Amino acid sequence: MNGRLRAQLEETILPPIVALLIAALVGDLLILVYGQSPAAVYRLLIQGTWGNAYGLGQVLYKTTTLTFTGLAVAIGLQAGLFNIGAESQLAAGGFAAGVVGAMLPAGIPSVVLLPLFIAAAAIGGGLVGGAAGALKAKWGAHEVITTIMLNFVVLALLNYLTVAHFKVFDTLHTADIRSGALPRLSAVVPAFHGSAANVVLVLALAAVAAAWWYLYRSRAGYELRAAGLQPGAAEYGGVKVSRVWWQAMLLSGAVAGIGGLNFVLGYKHYYEDSFASGMGFLGIAVALVGRNNPLGVFLAALLFATLSQGGLAVNAVVPKQMVEVLQAVVIIAVATSVPEVRRLLRGARRSAAT
Amino acid sequence: MIFLALVAQTVRISMPYLFASAGGVLSERSGLIGLGLEGYMLAGAFTAALGSYYGQNPWVGVIAGVGGGMALALLYALCSIRYKADQVVVGVAINLLAVGATRFFLRLVFRSSSNSPRVPGFSVVETGTGFLALAHNPLIWMGALSIPAVAWLLYRTPFGLRVRAVGEHPGAALSVGVPVPKVQWIAVALSGALAGLGGAYLALDQHQFSDQMTAGRGFIALAAVIFGRWDPVRVGFACLLFAAAETMEIRLQGTSQIPGQFVQMIPYLLTIVALAGVVGRAVPPAALGKSGD
Incomplete structure (x- = not known):
């Protein structure tokens, strides 16, 4: 039961995390293309939302x-x-x-x-x-x-x-x-x-x-x-x-x-x-x-x-439209990683079991 | 004269629909929902403007438009065919991505949040009914031929037979040796190229790219695909019907008793009626949208 719960949790939580990592990577690229520093832009983003x-x-x-x-x-x-x-x-x-x-x-x-x-x-x-x-x-x-x-x-x-x-x-x-x-x-x-x-x-x-x-x-x-x-x-x-x-x-x-x-x-x-x-x-x-x-x-x-x-x-x-791109990337990445993560996790579990 | 002018205007308006819905038919007949047509078209319009601006030649724009539409379609194919992601989700996201990305690069390249500078197009000086300008625009000829070309491809070539088999029964197609994913990849790539041409037509016709310039035309094209029951010839006529309604709306603006908003609803309402099967049910390809299973 514990194992099954854990498996379910992994399959539920991993895809959004993978998706966010991919989105952050794409965000880095877009910011660099625009000639700015990703760290500075992300800091600004946090300050302008949760920072005040x-x-x-x-x-x-x-x-x-x-x-x-x-x-x-x-x-x-x-x-x-x-x-x-x-x-x-x-x-x-x-x-x-x-x-x-x-x-x-x-x-x-x-x-x-x-x-x-x-x-x-x-x-x-x-x-x-x-x-x-x-x-x-x-x-x-x-x-x-x-x-x-x-x-x-x-x-x-x-x-x-x-x-x-x-x-x-x-x-x-x-x-x-x-x-x-x-x-x-x-x-x-x-x-x-x-x-x-x-x-x-x-x-x-x-x-x-x-x-x-x-x-x-x-x-x-x-x-x-x-x-x-x-x-x-x-x-x-x-x-x-x-x-x-x-x-x-x-x-x-x-x-x-x-x-x-x-x-x-x-x-x-x-x-x-x-x-x-x-x-x-x-x-x-x-x-x-x-x-x-x-x-x-x-x-x-x-x-x-x-x-x-x-x-x-x-x-x-950087143009605020960068965020529109990132939102779309998150959707695509989650939709794509849900079946893929499940397949990989199940494959790994099967090989661990044998 | 007025009648001819109306016909000319209908033909112009129908162009993006014809291109995109020709692509939509191919994609959907292979089992892949054409929700991203709007996005392919918008991306194609942007890259076409980009190509025509830097190449100072509309043909460079046409090729770039094909490339832009196809690039997004290949992303869709990668997610939904290779990784079996949900087609509806990816399709919706492709459209959001196209809006965001074209805006981002519009600001990056042209430092504007509304439109690109003027780019070279095909048009000549308008005279009389407007047919002269139509005849001088090679994209008009390509658009008019896109539907017959797809009809020929689907019904007269081995590739078309495979597309239809894959869209109706992928398992059966696979069992007789049809490379199902490959057929779908090609069909989706072609749909992106065709929708990209529709975008290129828009950008070159208006001599610029402007933010969200496709304005839902990809969805009207999708509506035409369904209203035309996935048959290229019927889909072509659906495009002309929708374009004629739009022409009447523009011509009657302000003078008619019917508000323009109600004319705008026509394609969507007709599609709902067709799907509900009030007069002869529209039945989609059997395996449409099922690549995730």
Whole structure:
């Protein structure tokens, strides 16, 4: 048992470490190509993120959104479904919350309104995810393609609705939310002053715990993972796999949608067109590096948020786009090293056993 | 005259779709998902601008565009064929990599975060309907021929037979001696070269590279591949259909009752409808996306 646990741990943890080493190497190369010293740039990156309160606040802000999109992708993957649509589900959730918020009168306490906002964002994102789930369950349309296509459809639709119906004149955002907005972390810790980190971070941590409980302790989560591991066997064991599929996509979309609250409720207090572009795709990276485990997702979200904020910190010395390259390299390296590390480890164990 | 001008504009708009979806058909028929088409195209556009700028000759750009698209496609092949990585993950990452890398090198080489300087292209002075400029651009002829060429390759050559066999049933192909990975490597490399040509067309047509200039065209090409049910000729017509819709959107801008955003949705909605099988189901190659097993 101990040996098996250790083997599992090695297969889970080694690929991200290998990937980070590869990414650091590629980063060195890019920095050298740009004529700078890697050590100095990496020091700047750390100083600009974890080295001061403002930087850390920005990292935590980005971590919040990425935790939601990462959890969304991870829930889908646990059910054996690849949700590439977190990008538009996040936007749809933020849009729903923004529109609901703009219609509310002033003076209602946040505590009363928070469930309403969570519901609005979950419905916004859930509709998009659920649509892909229904297309898969009813007609067998592959979710990878439908979620990609829905990204374009939904983002164009949101753009139309914002521009034609909901925007404030001369802007691309909706009217301000008059009640229900959440405080920034700087209200509690003044050192965070100026950073966008806000109370939705607590919601993200709660989502991590809830997702863990749902996946590993609830009956529905057990069925979801069974359908993901072996759909045929799960069906034989009494699980309605097609129902699990659309429910998982609905849930996945809803979780991504709630991530929209980070910007809409916690930061700007309105919905803005393309407010979190790229965060949905990075959610795929976060789920992958976090190995689809909710706690792993949170740690991976911290990592990718640090990289993305770190890019801004080093931009004066090397182009911040270096970080975009590194993020892609991490994804490719993890995806490539997962099967390879498993093969090598199993080979080594077999030769050690004989 | 107006009709001819519309046709000319449709042909121009369809070019990147034709190139990239011709590549997409090859890749997907061999079992490898064409999610990275957008990335190959963007990389091809950048290297084409680079080649044309330093070579001061659009043909250098064309060759460089092929190289840029193919380089990313070979990375995809290495990860998903050699190392059996998940094709969807690597495909998504290839697109992110292309965006990041072209931006990084745009700043490194041209010290700009938006666009390259003007580079030589093929175009001549526009007159009348625009057909003259089309006829003088060799890339237009290559784009128009890319779909028939892939159709010929797939259905009339031994290599095409192998591609189709590998995409439907790699185990069976292997058992009769087809070198499955080699066939897939070649198909993916060709798809990168073709998508790279699509990028080269864009960069040389606009006489520059600009940040994210492919703007989702690779995904429209992928949509065309699915909507055309993985058959080159149907895929070609899907490209023309999508390009015609885009032409109408541009022509009707501001004057029509239908908002442009709804016209933009057409290719994606049609693809979803085709996949859901409302009118005749689109069935992908049997072994598509399965190299990781």
